[in-house]
Amino acid sequence: MAQLATQAPTVSAPRSPRSGRRTTRTNYELYGWVFMRASGVLLLVLIFGHLFMNLIDGDGINAIDFGFVAGKWASPLWQVWDLLMLWLAMIHGTNGVRTIINDYAERTGTRVVLKSALYLSFVVVVVLGTLVIFTFDPCPAGAPADLLPSFCTA
Amino acid sequence: MTALDTRENDAAPSDSTMGAVPSFDVTLRIRRFNPDAAEPEAYWEEFTVTAHGTDRVLDAMHKIKWEVDGSLTFRRSCAHGICGSDAMRINGRNRLACKTLLKDLDISKPILVEPIKGLPVEKDLVVDMEPFFASYREIMPFLITGGNQPSAERRQSPEQRERYDDTTKCILCAACTSSCPVFWTDGQYFGPAAIVNAHRFIFDSRDEGGAQRLEILNDKEGVWRCRTIFNCTEACPRGIEVTKAIQEVKRAMITRAF
Numbered sequence: 043m044a045q046l047a048t049q050a051p052t053v054s055a056p057r058s059p060r061s062g063r064r065t066t067r068t069n070y071e072l073y074g075w076v077f078m079r080a081s082g083v084l085l086l087v088l089i090f091g092h093l094f095m096n097l098i099d100g101d102g103i104n105a106i107d108f109g110f111v112a113g114k115w116a117s118p119l120w121q122v123w124d125l126l127m128l129w130l131a132m133i134h135g136t137n138g139v140r141t142i143i144n145d146y147a148e149r150t151g152t153r154v155v156l157k158s159a160l161y162l163s164f165v166v167v168v169v170l171g172t173l174v175i176f177t178f179d180p181c182p183a184g185a186p187a188d189l190l191p192s193f194c195t196a
Numbered sequence: 197m198t199a200l201d202t203r204e205n206d207a208a209p210s211d212s213t214m215g216a217v218p219s220f221d222v223t224l225r226i227r228r229f230n231p232d233a234a235e236p237e238a239y240w241e242e243f244t245v246t247a248h249g250t251d252r253v254l255d256a257m258h259k260i261k262w263e264v265d266g267s268l269t270f271r272r273s274c275a276h277g278i279c280g281s282d283a284m285r286i287n288g289r290n291r292l293a294c295k296t297l298l299k300d301l302d303i304s305k306p307i308l309v310e311p312i313k314g315l316p317v318e319k320d321l322v323v324d325m326e327p328f329f330a331s332y333r334e335i336m337p338f339l340i341t342g343g344n345q346p347s348a349e350r351r352q353s354p355e356q357r358e359r360y361d362d363t364t365k366c367i368l369c370a371a372c373t374s375s376c377p378v379f380w381t382d383g384q385y386f387g388p389a390a391i392v393n394a395h396r397f398i399f400d401s402r403d404e405g406g407a408q409r410l411e412i413l414n415d416k417e418g419v420w421r422c423r424t425i426f427n428c429t430e431a432c433p434r435g436i437e438v439t440k441a442i443q444e445v446k447r448a449m450i451t452r453a454f
Contacts, residue, residue, distance in 0.1 A: 067411060071420035072453055075446070145378055145423070 074137055081134045088127045109191040112180030121175055128171045136164045218249045222298055224256055225306040226268065228320050238317070241265075242306055247298050253286055253307065254293040270321035277433060280369030284321050285310040290371040290431040312374035314383055328370045331386045335394040335412055340405030356401040363396040363441050365434040372428035372438050384417045388428035388438045391419055395441040398448060410449050419446050 095114075097103050114120040139160055147153040181194035221244055229238040245259045254275055261268045273279040275294045282293040287301060287308050301307055315323040341350075366389065373379050373387030394413055398406045413419050419442055428438035 067414065069414065069453055071416055071418070072414060072449055075420050076450060141421075144421070145381055148381055 078134060078137060081130045085127070085130055085134060088123065088130065092123070092127060107191075108180070109193060112178070112191065112193075115175060115178045125172065125175050128175070129168065132164055132168050132171075136160060219246055220249075220303060221245070222247045222256055222303045223306040224253075224260065225308050226257075226260075226320070227308075227310040228268070229311075229317050230267075231319055249299050251298050252294055253291075253296045253298060253301075253309065254282060256298060256307075257293060257309070269319045278367060280367035280433075283312055283369040283371040283374070283433070285312055285374075290375040292369060292371070292433045295433055312370055314374045314376070314380040315370070323374075325370060327383055328373055328387065328389065329368075331373075331390040332368065332393060335386070335390050335409055336405060337393045337397065339397065339400070339403055340408070341402065342404050350402045352401055359401070360396050360399040362436055363392045363399075365436050366392050366396070367434060368393075369433060371431040371433055372436075375427040375431035377425070377427065378421050378423060385421045386413060386415070386418055388422075388442060391422075391442050391445055392436060392438055395445055398445060406448075407452075410445070410452060413445060414449055419449070422446075 096106060096110075115124070140157065143153055143156045143160065147156055181190055187194075223242055223244045225240050225242045227238060228241050230236060243260045243264055245256050245264065247256050247259070254272060257268065257270060261270075270282060270284070270293070272282040272294060275282070277292050277295040280292070283290060284293055285291075285308070286293065286296055290312055293309075298307075309321065311317050311321045311323050315325065315327060317323050368389060370389060372392070373389045376385065376388055379385045379387050391413060394409045397403045398409050422439070422442045424439055424443070426439050428442075429436075429440070432438055
């Protein structure tokens with residue numbers, strides 16, 4: 043402690059102390075935590091239901107082709123099922139990666155870049171996926187006949 | 197030191213091997229850092245000392261400081277696992293040097309001794325505990341009551357006392373907080389120790405500041421950053437079920453919110 047009397051050198055290594063924490067008094071993290079658990083349980087049902095219907099039920103994996111997917115999306119049940127799966131999985135996954143970035147990115151710059159990329163990819167996938175589920179047309183008018191599935195009668 | 201000397205004298209007569217404390221050479225590889233050096237940089241230094249089967253890591257470090265290199269710097273006060281001064285990273289695990297027996301470690305290899313992680317190192321094994329205590333102060337670790345002062349003591353049943361008994365054992369050694377990878381990242385997380393001490397008051401039937409403390413720990417850097425990896429529970433020299441306490445605080449928040 044004698045060094046205090048003389049001029050104490052500034053020690054930067056190995057880490058400088060934190061620069062004060064900004065307080066965030068919202069329930070955002072709480073709801074996020076609960077959502078992860080709830081959506082996890084729901085996703086178990088949705089994903090295994092999806093896998094069963096596609097891979098095991100009926101003719102099994104051999105039945106999957108363009109026509110099979112078109113047939114599924116003709117029914118509102120599967121539209122809702124797939125939409126739920128898409129949104130829940132994307133929010134669940136994005137939130138999970140967000141916490142991983144928070145846990146591992148040490149510099150604010152890295153954090154901002156990684157999170158921006160994450161949120162951008164979230165928006166792209168969700169918008170594109172939702173658009174496809176609702177606007178999917180297996181037999182678009184004017185398309186060459188050899189590219190269309192057999193059930194399309196022009 | 198007197199205790200050490202007596203032991204050495206006891207073991208000295210070679211004819212009375214019965215009940216003699218076995219002695220052995222042990223090597224400590226200590227992470228050192230001198231802020232006053234021309235180029236302050238952390239480095240490893242090895243010391244080999246003769247120790248006894250009853251010695252703890254702290255005894256070996258005392259021997260180094262008192263007999264080999266007086267510049268070795270570390271904190272210790274009571275040396276009996278109560279004051280919580282000598283938490284350090286021994287063979288990669290956070291322990292109290294005064295509670296870790298050398299015979300329980302693998303002495304065929306050097307014993308690694310490092311300062312606890314995630315806090316700024318000041319010299320050798322001494323770290324700046326201020327960020328740790330800042331979090332501790334923030335959760336208001338004191339009894340908060342309303343209304344008039346009672347004329348007698350504030351009564352509590354044994355069951356009500358039992359509710360938070362585990363978290364009263366904390367000695368603020370920072371072994372748990374500095375074992376937490378989430379705390380290592382940026383030091384912003386409140387850390388297990390602050391949550392344990394909040395738990396001690398949140399579940400105290402006499403305390404009325406529970407809602408305020410839950411509000412504080414509901415922060416972005418509060419309990420929700422806990423990943424339940426149990427490093428803190430493993431590190432705690434008092435055997436507090438730290439992760440369980442954190443989960444109980446989370447549950448209290450959820451039941452309050454819904």
